[in-house]
Amino acid sequence: MRTDLYTGHDYFNMDDLLTEEHKLIRDAAREWVKKEVSPIIEDAAENQVFPQHLLPGLGAIGAFGPYIPEQYGGAGLDQISYGLIMQELERCDSGLRSTASVQSSLVMYPIWKYGSEEQKMKYLPKLGTGEWIGCFGLTEPDHGSNPGGMTTSYVEDGDDVILNGAKMWISNAPFAQIAVVWAKNEAGRIHGVIVERGMEGFSTPTMKGKWSLRASDTGELIFDNVRVPKANILTEKSGLGAPLGCLDSARYGIAWGAIGAALDCYDTALRYSKERMQFGKPIAAFQLQQKKLAEMITEITKAQLLTLRLGQLRNEGKSTSAQISMAKRNNVDMAITVAREARQMLGAMGIMNEYPIMRHMMNLESVITYEGTHDIHLLITGMDITGENAFK
Ligand code: TGC
Numbered sequence: 001m002r003t004d005l006y007t008g009h010d011y012f013n014m015d016d017l018l019t020e021e022h023k024l025i026r027d028a029a030r031e032w033v034k035k036e037v038s039p040i041i042e043d044a045a046e047n048q049v050f051p052q053h054l055l056p057g058l059g060a061i062g063a064f065g066p067y068i069p070e071q072y073g074g075a076g077l078d079q080i081s082y083g084l085i086m087q088e089l090e091r092c093d094s095g096l097r098s099t100a101s102v103q104s105s106l107v108m109y110p111i112w113k114y115g116s117e118e119q120k121m122k123y124l125p126k127l128g129t130g131e132w133i134g135c136f137g138l139t140e141p142d143h144g145s146n147p148g149g150m151t152t153s154y155v156e157d158g159d160d161v162i163l164n165g166a167k168m169w170i171s172n173a174p175f176a177q178i179a180v181v182w183a184k185n186e187a188g189r190i191h192g193v194i195v196e197r198g199m200e201g202f203s204t205p206t207m208k209g210k211w212s213l214r215a216s217d218t219g220e221l222i223f224d225n226v227r228v229p230k231a232n233i234l235t236e237k238s239g240l241g242a243p244l245g246c247l248d249s250a251r252y253g254i255a256w257g258a259i260g261a262a263l264d265c266y267d268t269a270l271r272y273s274k275e276r277m278q279f280g281k282p283i284a285a286f287q288l289q290q291k292k293l294a295e296m297i298t299e300i301t302k303a304q305l306l307t308l309r310l311g312q313l314r315n316e317g318k319s320t321s322a323q324i325s326m327a328k329r330n331n332v333d334m335a336i337t338v339a340r341e342a343r344q345m346l347g348a349m350g351i352m353n354e355y356p357i358m359r360h361m362m363n364l365e366s367v368i369t370y371e372g373t374h375d376i377h378l379l380i381t382g383m384d385i386t387g388e389n390a391f392k
């Protein structure tokens, strides 16, 4: 990869709406990414491996549990800070942001919101520093968009439960110390269960062969009569609403992250278009290329404003799940479109790993599918505005 020259783009002076603390947090994340991740990210993607040596650094910049209170090992920041960190991570790579999203919103959040004081004190501080990594098991081989149909289940046995089933497509599963697993009890009610690596009958095979999100480790979670202490069950909330509540937080982070990926593609294409000469002129001087760039920055700017407003609503505790769905869907779709247009602007160079665009484009194919597909988020909006459920 070339030297990372990214500087950020703020066409509607959005920085004026941020606090000094927001800007400091964003700039610190940006500098860390440039120094520690940009030089190695293409190799990581090529080798299909998440660079685990980055975990303490992610903890240090506040990427693990940004909005979790400091007493539990989080950074105690607001929702906009969380979003800005996700934007900076995904500006480099969606897989990097994925690791932070899963750790913060899908592992620390449910323990913080639905766990006991003992569980919070046992797990959250280690997760906050990155000493421990967690993963989130909701999707199953036969239940993706419809997680309510899950078959992973447990039965009680004295002070323990016995867990059976399988989860698939789980980010960070191959190296996580703990998994927050969603399973049905004997009454068919969904609960979160913290499963620890080393428990007998628990395995986490790696899934290889992805052309997308290659710098993120994805795996299965297999439970073969795993004995888990009842003390590991998250008891403060049950039902499908419990995992979906975590997804609200993660989807909000993705809405910011996708802007980061789009900004990096736009930044790369803009710079290239000023340097690349054809027919005696920089290609930036041709109307067709200007149309692409003008439309990119217009769509990025609209997404930035939508998402900042969503962050304000989240800070006030007023955002709805449907608003989050709209932002996630819009921003990821916008980022894929920007990536495709940017790639064309680089001509043949656009397919090379010397530039980040093709990697972003492939990554975003996962981002548009996970945490609720593009179609599912449209149906959530449709149901919200009409009152009619078109899922079933
Ligand atoms: P439905 O009957 O609508 O709802 C069941 C219960 O859940 C409540 N609820 C929510 N609660 C909190 N937040 C939300 N966003 C909620 N949406 C619904 C709802 O009120 C109800 O509560 P109650 O008390 O009445 O029981 O459920 P449904 O079975 O019809 O499904 C609805 C649907 C399709 C929208 C939902 O299942 C869905 O979102 N499906 C998509 C699945 C998904 O997003 N999976 C993500 C897996 S994790 C992942 O991808 C991580 S990627 C990580 C990375 O690397 O970044």
Ligand code: FAD
Residues within 6 Å of the ligand: 102, 135, 136, 137, 138, 139, 143, 144, 145, 146, 168, 169, 170, 171, 172, 212, 213, 218, 366, 369, 370, 371, 372, 373, 374, 375, 376, 379, 390, 391, 392
């Ligand atoms: P399906 O549900 O089979 O959908 C297939 C197609 O049918 C889609 O286009 C969908 O939009 C459409 N469809 C489905 N239902 C409807 C409907 N009612 N109406 C109209 N169209 C419909 N999951 C986790 O639990 N934890 C993780 O950490 C995690 N990480 C992931 C990492 C990666 C790289 C990927 C790719 C996925 C990850 N997932 C994870 C799984 C992800 O959440 C699911 O892939 C996603 O929810 C979609 O499920 P599915 O792939 O089974 O698709």
